[in-house]
Amino acid sequence: MKLHQAALPTRTSVVLATVLFLALVGLTAGAANGERLIARIVWAGMIAVMAGRVFVTGRISRWRSVFFIILAWAFIVQFKATLIGLTGSAFITPDIQEVPYCHIAIASSFLNHLYQQYLAFMSGAWRQWSPLTWGVVWLGVTLVLGQAWCSWACFYGGLDNGFALLRRKPLVKWVWLPKGVRDLPAAILIAMLLLSLVTLKPIFCLWVCPLKLGTGFLEPDQLTRKLQLLSFATIGIVFLVVLPWLTKKRAFCGLICPFGAWQAFVGRLNPYRVQIQPDRCTQCQRCIVVCPTFAIEREGLKQHRVLPYCNRCGECMDACPTDAIGYSLVGKPFASLPPKTARIAFLLSAWLIGGAVSMWFVPEVMVKLWRWVAG
Amino acid sequence: MIRILLEGWLLGLSTGPYCLGACAPFLVPFLLAEGAGTLRRNVALVSEFLLGRLVAYLAFGAAVGWVGETLKPHLSQHLASAALVVTSAVMILYAVVKGLPQWKLCALTARRLPMRRVPFLLGVLIGINVCPPFLVAMARIIQLGGAATGAVFFLGFFAGTTLLTVPLLVVSPFTRSQRAQRIGTLAAILIGAWFLLTAWLGR
Ligand code: SF4
Ligand code: SF4
Numbered sequence: 001m002k003l004h005q006a007a008l009p010t011r012t013s014v015v016l017a018t019v020l021f022l023a024l025v026g027l028t029a030g031a032a033n034g035e036r037l038i039a040r041i042v043w044a045g046m047i048a049v050m051a052g053r054v055f056v057t058g059r060i061s062r063w064r065s066v067f068f069i070i071l072a073w074a075f076i077v078q079f080k081a082t083l084i085g086l087t088g089s090a091f092i093t094p095d096i097q098e099v100p101y102c103h104i105a106i107a108s109s110f111l112n113h114l115y116q117q118y119l120a121f122m123s124g125a126w127r128q129w130s131p132l133t134w135g136v137v138w139l140g141v142t143l144v145l146g147q148a149w150c151s152w153a154c155f156y157g158g159l160d161n162g163f164a165l166l167r168r169k170p171l172v173k174w175v176w177l178p179k180g181v182r183d184l185p186a187a188i189l190i191a192m193l194l195l196s197l198v199t200l201k202p203i204f205c206l207w208v209c210p211l212k213l214g215t216g217f218l219e220p221d222q223l224t225r226k227l228q229l230l231s232f233a234t235i236g237i238v239f240l241v242v243l244p245w246l247t248k249k250r251a252f253c254g255l256i257c258p259f260g261a262w263q264a265f266v267g268r269l270n271p272y273r274v275q276i277q278p279d280r281c282t283q284c285q286r287c288i289v290v291c292p293t294f295a296i297e298r299e300g301l302k303q304h305r306v307l308p309y310c311n312r313c314g315e316c317m318d319a320c321p322t323d324a325i326g327y328s329l330v331g332k333p334f335a336s337l338p339p340k341t342a343r344i345a346f347l348l349s350a351w352l353i354g355g356a357v358s359m360w361f362v363p364e365v366m367v368k369l370w371r372w373v374a375g
Numbered sequence: 376m377i378r379i380l381l382e383g384w385l386l387g388l389s390t391g392p393y394c395l396g397a398c399a400p401f402l403v404p405f406l407l408a409e410g411a412g413t414l415r416r417n418v419a420l421v422s423e424f425l426l427g428r429l430v431a432y433l434a435f436g437a438a439v440g441w442v443g444e445t446l447k448p449h450l451s452q453h454l455a456s457a458a459l460v461v462t463s464a465v466m467i468l469y470a471v472v473k474g475l476p477q478w479k480l481c482a483l484t485a486r487r488l489p490m491r492r493v494p495f496l497l498g499v500l501i502g503i504n505v506c507p508p509f510l511v512a513m514a515r516i517i518q519l520g521g522a523a524t525g526a527v528f529f530l531g532f533f534a535g536t537t538l539l540t541v542p543l544l545v546v547s548p549f550t551r552s553q554r555a556q557r558i559g560t561l562a563a564i565l566i567g568a569w570f571l572l573t574a575w576l577g578r
Contacts, residue, residue, distance in 0.1 A: 180557040187561030190407075194400035194562075195569055203569075224576055 004058030005323040006343060016344065017052035020351050021045060028359040035370065039363035047355040054347060060314030064350075065161055068151065071358040072158020078361040079211070081368065111197040145353045146270025147263045148346070150253055150293075150311035152354035156211075156240070157311070160252045164244035164292055174247040177294050181255065182309065186265075189258035204258060210236025244292075253311065254293040264308040271329045272346045274312055276304040277339075280324035287316035287325055312346070376527050383528040386512055387535020400566045407559025427495040429533050436529030437522040439513050460574045467567035 008016070024044040029037055050063040141149060150157050188208075195203045205212060206228060213232045235256065243251035253260050274295075276287075281304060288296045295310035306325075316325050326339050327346040402424060406417055512532050516525040 180561065183554060183558045184561060186558045187404075187565055190404060190558065190562040191400075191565040191569065194403060195566060198400055221576075227572075227576075 004318065006317070006326070006340070007058030008055045008344075010056055013052050013055035016055050016348065017048040020051050020348065020355070021048035023352055024048070024355045024359065027356055035367050036363060039366040039370070040359060043359065043363045043366060044355065047351060047358070051347070051351045055344075059318045060347070061318045064152065064314060065165055067354065067358070068158040069162040069165075070158075070362060071153070071354070072155040072162065074358070074362040074365040075155035075158075076211075077365045077368070081365075111193050112200060112202070115197070141353055141357075142263065142266055143270055144349050146267030146272055146312075147260075147308070147310060148270075148272065148312035148350050149263055149267075149353075150257075150260050151313035152350045153357040154253075154259070156257060157250065157253050160240050160244040160250040161292070161313075163241050164248045164250055166245050167248060170246065170248040172246045174249055175289055176298070182294050182297070182307065184255050185257055185261035185309075188256065189261040192258050207231050208235055208256070210240055248292065249294065250292040254295075254309070260293075260309060260311065263311075268308065271331050272312065272342070272349070273328050273330055274306045274310045274316070274325065275328040276301070276306065276325045278304045280322045282322055282324070284321065286319045286321065290315045290319040312350070376524075379524055379528050380531040382515070383512065383531025383533075384535040385531075386515070387532040387537075400570075404559045404562035404566060407555050408563055423495045425533075425537055428537075429530075432529040432533045433526045436512075436516060436525035436527075436532075439516050439525050460571060464567070464571070467564055467571070 021044050024047060025041055029040045029044070047067065050067050053063045054060050141153075145152065151161070192204050192208075208231065210232050213229070213236060235252075239252040239256050243249065281301075283301065285298075285301065288298065288301060291310075292313065292315060293309060293311055295307045296316065297307065300307060312327065317323075317327075327343045328339060329337060329342045329345070402421070405424075406420060512529065516528055
């Protein structure tokens with residue numbers, strides 16, 4: 001494969017990959033033993049190899065996608081397996097009426113969380129503080145990774161990323177969005193926040209999340225339940241599978257997901273950005289064509305601007321013929337750093353956080369697979 | 376009368392967060408979409424909205440007090456559903472007309488609609504959307520009886536709940552950008568559609 005301008009020398013790449021491996025093992029292997037410990041070490045090694053390939057080739061997208069898709073499917077398998085363990089079935093059961101939470105739901109019902117935490121705080125109910133703890137974890141991840149969560153650690157992102165990669169070329173070319181449509185996730189976020197607060201229910205989980213298709217916790221009323229299922233199926237099939245497969249665009253992340261909009265807003269706290277260098281950019285628009293989340297608009301490109309919705313996937317950097325677009329760091333302390341340093345710092349942070357998140361479930365699935373194969 | 380006013384005020388204060396939750400889905404996207412950008416203009420918009428709510432409260436309080444025990448809560452339930460449908464329809468219409476001025480039909484509707492009175496209209500309609508605190512207030516007036524008593528009680532209730540609506544003005548600094556206005560318009564359509572759906576499902 002032709003090397004990209006951003007490729008690093010082999011020795012530097014090996015050193016960086018080794019540092020990453022040691023950090024991941026040090027961070028996550030302590031609490032495990034037996035086959036789980038082995039699985040964690042093996043998975044950390046695989047992450048280090050994938051990261052090493054990115055450093056040494058200078059191309060981000062291929063190995064990031066492999067990692068990201070494994071993460072997503074491992075999450076689904078683990079989620080379903082846990083559900084089977086809990087209920088004896090991976091599909092709808094009438095007795096489960098609880099709504100489990102994930103990071104997307106936390107964003108869209110954040111006001112409810114604040115209110116609950118306020119009540120817990122006032123009544124001294126310390127046991128109910130866990131959402132607050134999760135909030136601290138999320139804040140930490142956001143400070144380190146910002147919007148990059150959506151291309152390095154989110155299971156939904158891994159799903160539509162996977163379907164987008166099934167074709168080499170798009171069957172339907174989809175480059176532009178009508179004005180304002182890229183803001184739909186932000187509008188969905190505001191609507192979800194307010195509606196969740198007024199109904200005191202996580203509306204995203206009850207009406208939007210395609211992952212709920214195969215699980216319980218739906219409202220018992222028949223018509224409502226049917227409508228919810230219809231909504232889950234439509235959103236899942238159209239935005240997670242069909243559109244990404246046809247167009248190579250990550251339609252769920254780019255047009256629906258309220259968490260993406262949330263991270264775009266709060267992620268401003270994080271110092272990493274994707275920037276276009278005006279003196280290098282030839283306005284060839286390759287970046288617009290390949291960006292899977294519509295994060296570069298024609299008008300914006302003229303002013304060398306990338307939208308805050310950019311989730312740092314690196315597709316545009318791999319495609320740019322002049323190496324004009326890349327990671328950068330904002331803020332005075334980083335002003336004098338060369339672009340290569342920003343790139344290495346970002347990639348290390350992304351592999352580390354994404355890798356640490358994946359450590360929760362990928363090794364678990366590896367153990368399950370191993371037991372299944374070994375009979 | 377002072378005691379009744381105070382009683383209404385206290386009830387409003389204690390149930391205010393709930394009222395805030397009921398009003399915010401309509402008011403926040405509206406403020407964003409309106410995009411006035413200045414605190415002063417947004418204060419005017421919120422005041423118009425609140426005036427609408429006050430008018431609805433006073434009229435409703437007086438009517439309930441007057442009819443007294445003959446007005447059963449189930450009657451108000453129908454009124455609430457109808458008001459919810461109309462509120463949602465006004466929201467959607469407003470957002471579509473405002474968001475798509477380039478469409479001929481929208482431009483025409485905009486000229487016919489009293490667009491400038493939308494905040495007031497929303498306030499009136501939300502005022503008669505029956506939420507639990509409102510029902511408690513109504514039950515108390517039925518107990519007390521009398522049109523004037525009802526109006527005074529609701530005046531206090533309005534003052535109590537309004538205090539908690541004021542923080543919604545924090546969205547003001549965000550409303551200047553075109554992007555925020557677009558997001559507000561889209562959110563208004565989504566929220567309007569949601570309430571129409573829930574009204575249809577009868578929940
Ligand atoms: S691909 Fe590179 S050179 Fe082409 S428009 Fe984008 S940033 Fe500019
Ligand atoms: S602008 Fe580049 S890094 Fe950002 S989402 Fe688009 S392709 Fe990925």
